Every structure is written in structure tokens, then in C-alpha cells.
Amino acid sequence: MKKQWWHGKVAYQIYPKSFNDTNGDGVGDLRGIIEKLDYLKDLGIDIVWISPMFTSPFVDQGYDISDYQGIAPIFGTMEDMDELIAEAKKRDMHILLDLVLNHCSDEHEWFQKALADLEGEYADYFHIVDEKEDGSMPSNWRSTFGGPTWTKIPGTNKYYLHIFAKEQPDVNWENPKLRQEMYDMINWWQDKGISGFRLDAIANIKKDMEYKSFPADREDGLVSKFRMVESVSGIEVFLKELKEKTFSQIDALTVAELSSFDRAKLEEYVGDDGYFSTIFDLSTDSMEVSGNGWYDRNPITANNYRQVIYDSIREIEGIGMKANIIENHDEPRGVSHYIPEEDCNDYSKKMLAAILFMRPGLPFLFQGQEIGMENTPFETIDEFDDLFTHNEYQVALDAGIEPEQALKLVNKYSRDNGRTPMQWNNQANGGFTTGTPWLKVNPNYATINVEDQLTDENSVWAFYQKLIALRKDETYGEAFVYGGFDPIFEDQDNIVAFYRRGEDKTILLLANFQNSVAELPFTEKIDDILINNYEELAATATGVTLQPHQAVIVSVD
Template identity: 50%
Template sequence: MKKKWWHNKIAYQIYPKSFLDTNGDGIGDIEGIINKLDYLKDLGIDILWISPMYHSPMVDNGYDISDYYAIDPMFGTMEDMKRLIDEAKKRDMYLLMDLVVNHCSSQHEWFQKAMADPDGEYGTYFYIKEGKNGQPPTNWRSYFGGSVWEKVPGYENKFYLHSFAKEQPDLNWENEVVREKIYEMICWWMDQGLAGFRIDAIMNIKKDLTWSDLEPDGPDGLADVYKVTGKVKGIGDFLLEMKHRCFEPYDALTVGEAMFVKEEILPQFIGDQGYFSTIFAFEPCHAYRKGKNYMDYDWPQPFDDWKKETFHNQKIIEKAGFEANIIENHDQPRGASLFIPEEDYGFYSLSALAMIMLCQRGLPFLYQGQEIGMSNRRWEYAEFNDLETINQYHIAREAGMSEEQALKIASHHSRDNARTPMQWNHDENAGFSTEKPWMPVNENYKIVNVKDEEKEYGSILNFYKRLIAFRKSGEYNEILTYGDFKPMYEEEYHIFAYSRSYGDQKLVLICNFSSEGKSVELLEDYESVVFVNYEQTTVIGNRLQMKPYECVVYEKR
């Protein structure tokens, strides 16, 4: 594998609407990001992925774009955006934006023209099909629930396709003119000084052009549209064209949102010849969903499933390239709540989770607030903002669940958990804004916040700083970036352990990810402990006596 400029870096996702409000409107803005660049640099961050700030009606919080060439006024101006790019460069930091090109907004000029004349030129920019006697062309279910088809206004038997909300019509990638306009836009943004893109919902751009029904998988008679991606071929033609036209000339970092890519085709997606630089390692985060209905998910995520998926994922990736490792993002519940039982939440469990993630092979992606231990909040139904959460709540109610049961399930898994305002201090609104925030603040902000944790040496924030510095140190950066990953103690209950090897250097991480003490037999002699989340370790004979959530990194040469 060729060494690339981004391999040994640490990345951080910003959800701008919830990061920092500097103009008192309750919504985060570009100036807020600029204001905190030094904080991020001090944390050890090199790469920033910023969720969409393009002009948008905000039906899906910016993932419905009405103008790809404009910054939405709620965030600032294009001049502000250029200043952010410049200020990041001054600090040797790289900027990624979201690339949302499976769909656009129903307010986009192209779609407005398509609806005015669905049989005209702009109608071919989208998927507009005849229905079946006034019924949708297929039985596909959108990601947000209900049919993927919406009637074209003024027509009884014409429908347009939307894999997500009806306000997010899918773009027709089969149309060469559409692709050319997309590529032109991507290159324009790269010319503004971006380092690359995180590429949203990209696996959906190739459709089943036979428009065949799928086997129903729910009482509504519909089937999830993501199943289409598993049966169609030819997406690689689009992805390779986009890579050659837009990314290769700029040596861009591209992070694809490509879920559950099969092992045999992974080299086509990542690595030296792949469509993308890397893809997100979703499988370990989604282990609790595997083969289960939304209403049957376990909570928190079962440890064995998480460990098994991590080990499997690391194994199949090693020959293909690099993955981007996460424990949370804007589309997930908080990692502190997904992986840690509520009664165990605290410094040792949070620090153990951090070590497990940051010492793995791959590009670490932190999500805003992860470094201070932000967790899920407690919700009332009226507080939900996320379309997906609201739809899932109603699905649970229609399935016979009580209001209390449906609220509990929706609260656990809601994307809104990751979108609560960043907790900067213990003042009103967590220091996010001087006015009422667009989203409720988590009630724990008085004890979980940047300002207080910066002052405390033993805080999770300062632990993250030390851990990132350890990963980036001259002594351990090469092995933690390029070293082989080998699972250890696979059958040991609640022990998460693996080794990293590079040349004649070897590191071994052993973690007791539980609230009970454990005794673990050391399989070889180690020269030293190089990182740990407790002040000291205890070894009796050849057995490591591990405290709850103790995590140790040994070195052997």
C-alpha cells in the first residue's frame, strides 16, 4: 500500500448547526468553527469533516441541497467559508465537506423545472415513472418510511423517486449531463481549497432499471430500498469516472459512506486502486442491528457482537487498504451510550472505549463532543427534530407498542442524540449560544463540558489529548498507523484485546470492558507498559489483575 498524506492523521466531524453559535440565533455557524480551530488543533486534530452547509430548506438538516454553490445564510457567507479554509490551512489542518449527490432538494432549480415539465429536459435529471393504475411503480420503502415514490403534482399516474424524504428527489446518474454537472461542481469546490469530501449515501446512485418489486419485508407490503443496492451492478462505472475526473487530479481524501461492502469487492472500493481513499467502518457500530428489526435492537450494544464484528472487519480490510474508524457520528446515537451501560458511564469506561478505537488500524474519526464524553439525552416526543426518529416512533406505535415503549426505543437510537449542542461550559445553554438553541441541550452539560474538563488533569478530554499524542508520537505513530492487527483472547468474556506489529516492534492492547474485575493470563513477556487508563497495573505471577474497564498497552520488541 502506498503511503498517503492522510494515513497518520486524526480526523474530527463537525455538525455545524450544533457546534458553536456566534451571532445569537441559536444555530451554529462558520464563525463558530473558526473560533474553535485552536481548540481542535490543541486536541490533536488534523482533518475536519464538516456536515453540509450548502443552501438548503433544512428538511433533513442540510442533506437536502437547493444550491451546491452557495452557503446557507444561517451558517454565514461564501466569504466566511473561504476564510475558514484559509484559517485551517494556517494551522496545517485539512477540510472535508459533505458531498450529497444521490439526491438534491425539491427546491433545487433542476427539480422545480422538472415538475413544471416532467416530460422535458429537466425531467430526465430525475427518475420520473408511470405508476400502476395510479399506484407507485414499485414497492420499495424509503429510508425514512413509506414509499420511495411521490406523485408528480398535477398528474395522477406520474411518480418521482426519493430514497429518503419526498423533499429529496434522487438524481438520475444514468444521465450523462447530470454527471457532468456534478463533476463540475465537485472540481469547483476542490479549487476553493478543500482537501476532499465525505461522500453521502453514495451506494444508492445505481438503481434497478427494471423497476422490479422486491419481496415485502414488513406489514406495509414494502421492502427497504437499500436492498436494491445489493442486486444491481454497474455502480463502479460511475464511481471510477468520478474518481478520475474529480479526485485523482487533486490527490483528494475521499471517505465513502459505503455500508456492508462484501469482502471480495473491498479492493474495488478502497486502497491504491479503489473508488475512494477509505470508507467508514460501520459494521462494529451496527452490530446490534444485524438481522434485527428496529424495535428489537439490544441496548446497549452486546459486547460479544461488537468485538466479533471489529475483529472480522479488521481482518477483511487489512489486504484492501485503510478504513475510517468511528464509534459515533451525526447519524448514530452517542458512542458513550451505545457501548457503555448507563450505570457504568464514567472516566474509566469512556477512556477504555477511546483506547480500543484509537489504537486500531485505520483513520480515527472523532465526532464533536466524543472527546468530553457526551452521551444520549432524555427525550420527550415533542422535542424530536429528526424525521427518521419521528417515523420510527410512529412505526413502533402502529406495531402495538405503548407511548412509553415507543419513546424509549426512539430515544435510544435517535440521530438527535448526536445533534444536541456542543457542551463548551457549564453556563446557560452550555456555552453554545446566548439564545435558545435550535435543539435542546443535554441535561448533563453542567458536569460534562470543555471548560471544566480542560482544568482537570484526570478528565476524559485531557485523556483524549494524551491518547492522540501517544498515537501521533514519533515512537508509535508508524506501528499504530501501519502495523498489522491481530485479535487476542477471543474467547475471554468481556476482554477486548489485540496486537499491532510493525517490523520488530509490537504493541498489545488488553482491555477489561466490564464493571467487574478480571484476571488475565499474559501470553508472553512484555518490556514495558506504554499507555494505560489507570495509574498503575497489577501483575501477580504471569496474571494481569484487571480493574473494571482497565485498558493497558504493552510493548514488546
């Protein structure tokens, strides 16, 4: 694996709508990010990924883009964006943008021109298809947010394709003019000083142009759009051209959201000469999915969490690095997702953090993760903003789940849990805004907030800061970033333990993923305790005793 400029760094995702509001309108803004750059620098962050702040009607929170080269007024101006890029560079920090290439907004100029002339050149920028002879839609694919992927154009016999919401028409990557428009836009941002991109839903850009149906997988007669995505080949042609005409020009850091692709081609995707720098490891999120909906998710255990992580690490050994997460804007809060509610405390939060930073790969934090933000109690379905959540609530009701239980389910899994405003202090609205926040603030901001944790040397924030510093340490950093992965105690329930063997140093993680004491046989000499979420480690010449959710990183001889 060739060493890259981003390998030893730490990244942080900002959801701009919920990060920091400086003008009191209840919505975060670019000036709010600028204001907090020193905060991120003090934490140890090098790379900042900003979720979409482009011009948008916000049907899907900015992932429906109406102008790729415009800033949504609620976030500020292009001058603010230029200042953010410049201020980040002053601090030796890098900005990544969220790149949505599969679809745009139905308010985008391209789509409006397509609707105005269904035989014109812009109609071929999209998948606009005649209805079948019997008047039905072209195929039975189900969209991500529920219902068909096809919407009929009024007054015509034609449908347009949308893998996501009907306000998000998919663009046609088979069209070279469309592709060149995208490349020009990407290069325009790179010329502004952007260091790279997170690529949203990139696996979806290749379509089955025959629009074939598949056997239904639910009673609605539809089939998951993933069935189509997995059935087509040839996306590599697009990805190779995309890299050659854009990202390779500046050695950009590109992080792909790839939920469905041929794993046998992993080296083509993220090897030394891959289409992308890295891909997000979303394996822990998908390990619960049954295919029926949130109401039918499989339970998480410490053992299957461990197994999924280990399998993911082994999959990419010798090929490249993955981008590792606990949570993001598409997930509930990780500490509420992977830890039982009764066990969610500072010890278990720090344990998850230690596992994240010891794993091979590039660690990504999501805003608020560094203070251990938790799921928010939403009291009614109307308090949720997220399209996906409303759809899954209805799916649960249709499956016969009682409304009270359906609400409890979406509370647990909703993406809005990760989108609630950042908790800066214990003042009104957690210090996020002086106005009315666009989404409910978690009431626990009184006890979980940045201001309190910055002055507490034992806080979750301080623990993350120590982990980040250790990853960059002159003595141990090489083992963290490039060290080999060697697990132990795989036969022990609820124990996550593995070595990272570097050229000069070997470090070891011992994490007790349970709310009870664990006794482990261990005879190696511990040179130094580098990280510990407890004050002490009970170790003898023959064994180690770990307290509930204790996590230690040690240097061994």
C-alpha cells in the first residue's frame, strides 16, 4: 500500500444545518463552521467533511441539489465558503464536500429544461422512459424512501426515474454531455481549494437501461432498487473516467459511500490505483438489516459487532484503507445504537471510541460524537423531519405494528437522531442558536455539552482528544496507521482485543464489551498503558481483569 497524504490524519463530519447558527435563524451556517475551526483544531481534526450546503429546496436535507455551484442562502454566501476554505488552509486543515452525482433536484435547471422539451437534449440528461404498452410504469423497482422509483410526467405517456424521492430525478450517466457537466463542476470546486469529496450513493449511477423488473420482495409488488444495482455491470468505466478527469488532477481524497458493489473488485475501487481513495465501512450499520424494514431488525450483540468489524478489516488487508465510523448523518447516535440503553455511560462511550481508533483505517468522527451525544426522545411522529423515518413508520404500521411501538422503533433508528443540533453549552437550545432550532434539541444538553467537557480531564471529549494525539504520536503513530492487524481472545464472548504490529512498536487493544467484569489470561509484558478509560488496569503476570466496558490500549514488548 502506497503511503498517502491523508493516511495519518483524523476526519470530522459536519452536518451544517445543525452545527452552529450565528445569525439566530435556527439553522447552522458556514460562518458557524468558521467560528468553530479552532475548536476542531484543538480536538486534533485535520479533515472536515461538510454535508451538502449547495442550493436546494431541502426535500432530502440538501441531497436534492438545484445548483451544484451555488450556496444555499440559509448557509450563507459563496464568499463565506471561500473564507472557510482559506481559514482551514491557515490551520493546515482540509475541506471535503459532499458530492451527489446520482441525482439532482427536480428544481435543477437541467430537469426543468427536460420537462419543457421531452425530445430535447436535456431530456437525455435523465431517465425519461415511455410507459409500458398496458400503461404501467417501466419497472417495479422500489425507491429508498418507499413507493415506486417512477413518477409519471403529467399529460404524457412518460415516466422519470428517481432512486430516492420523486423530487430527486436520477441523472443519466450514459450521456457523455451529462458526465462532462459533472466533471466541469468538480474541477471548478477543486480549483477553489477543496481537498476532496465524499461521494454520495455513487454505486447507483450505473443503471439497467432495459429497466427490467424483478420478482417482488414485499407485498407492495415492488423490489428493492438494490436488486437492479447489483444486477448491472460496467460502472467501472464511469468511475475510471471520473477519476482521470477530476480527482487525479489534485490528488484529491475521495471517500465513497458504496453500499452495493462487487467485493471481488475491492482493489480496483480502493487499491493503490483505485477509483477512490477509500470507502466508508458501513458494515456495522447493515448487520441488523432484514429487508423488511426497521420493525424487523436483527438484534446487535457484542460478538456480532466484533465479527463484522474483523471481517471488514480482513477484507481490505493488503489492499488499502477504509474510512471507519461509529455514526454519521444517516445513522442514529452510535452510543445509543450499539450499547444497551441501561449500559450507556461514559465508560461504554469511551470503549467504542477506543475500538474505532485502534482499527486500521481513517477514523471519521461525526459532530457531537466527541462529547457522546445520544439519541433524542421524539414524542410524536410529527416531530421527525426525515423522509426515511416517516416511510419506515408507515411500513411498521402496515405490518401490523401498533402506533406506540412503531414510534418507539423509529425513535431508535431514525436518522434525525444524528441530525439534532450540536450541544455547545447548557444554555437555551444547547447554545446552538438564539432562535428557534429547525429540529428538536436533545433535552440532555444540560448535562452533555462541549463547554462542560472542555474543562473536565475525564470527559468523553478529553478521551477523544487523547486518542487523536496518540494516533499522531511520533513513537506510536506508525503502529496506529500502518500496523498489522492481529486479533486475540476471539473465543471469549464480548471481548474486542487485537494487536496493531508496527515496524518498531506493537500496541494492543483490550476492550470489555459488556456490563460485567472479564478475566483474561495474559502473560505478555506490558511496557506502557497508553489509553485507559478507567484509572487503573488490574494486571498480574498471568492475567488481566477488565472492568465493565473497560478499554485499554497498551504497548507490549
